[in-house]
Amino acid sequence: MTRILLVRHGQSTWNADGRWQGRADPPLSDLGRRQAEVAVDAVRDLGVHRLFASPLARAHETATIVGGALGLTVESDPRLQERDAGEWTGRTRAEIEAGWPGFLTDGLRPAGFETDDILHERALAAVQDIAAIATEPVVVISHGGLIRVVERALGSEPHSVPNLGGLDIRRIDGHDGHVLELAGRTVLVDADAVTVTSPPEV
Secondary structure (H helix, E strand, C coil), rough: CEEEEEEEEEEEEHHHECCCCCCCCCCECCCHHHHHHHHHHHHHHHCCEEECCCCHHHHHHHHHHHHHHHHHCCCECCCHHCCCEHHHHHHHHHHHHHHHHHHHHHHCCCCCCCCCHHHHHHHHHHHHHHHHCCCCCEEECCCCHHHHHHHHHHCCCCCCCCCEEEEEEEEEEEEEEEEEEEEEEEEEEHHHCCCCCCCCCC
16 A cells, blocks of 8 residues: 545635636745645654646645655646646636626636546546555645545545645555555644744834
């Protein structure tokens, strides 16, 4: 049995502003960088030997902070990117509700929005490939939308994913290969307990 921890990146500047990100590439906020620093101890305690990440800045920077502290090289996989949010990219919920009345409540999506089927195919392929080569616990840093799709694929109703939270997946080996099982949710950092101290005014 091998553990694959699929977790969301630290807080980005657009997370802080409440903006849908999709494939846009905002950086981590100061709080997000601090969250990544705090996550180092949890990753060390897990005995993680490999670290994978989406190439988008908010995920890759999270992984770089963790990996740099632990001497792990970040292995980037474009299949771990967030889903494309199409015309909603960069917009707040209020802007979406004003511009596309009823879409959110009715489960509708705008032009250019990546479908669940497409996201499911690439996300599961990435996780399966990582699981196939993992011999020790690994951490995979990705995005909330992708994590929820994987959670549903593994048989659980998805919920919102906090920064540095996600899924604890187990690779179970058998005579005919391996299967992935969802052991539950995991949180590397209590995001609400992490704060950033502002420098004194001069």
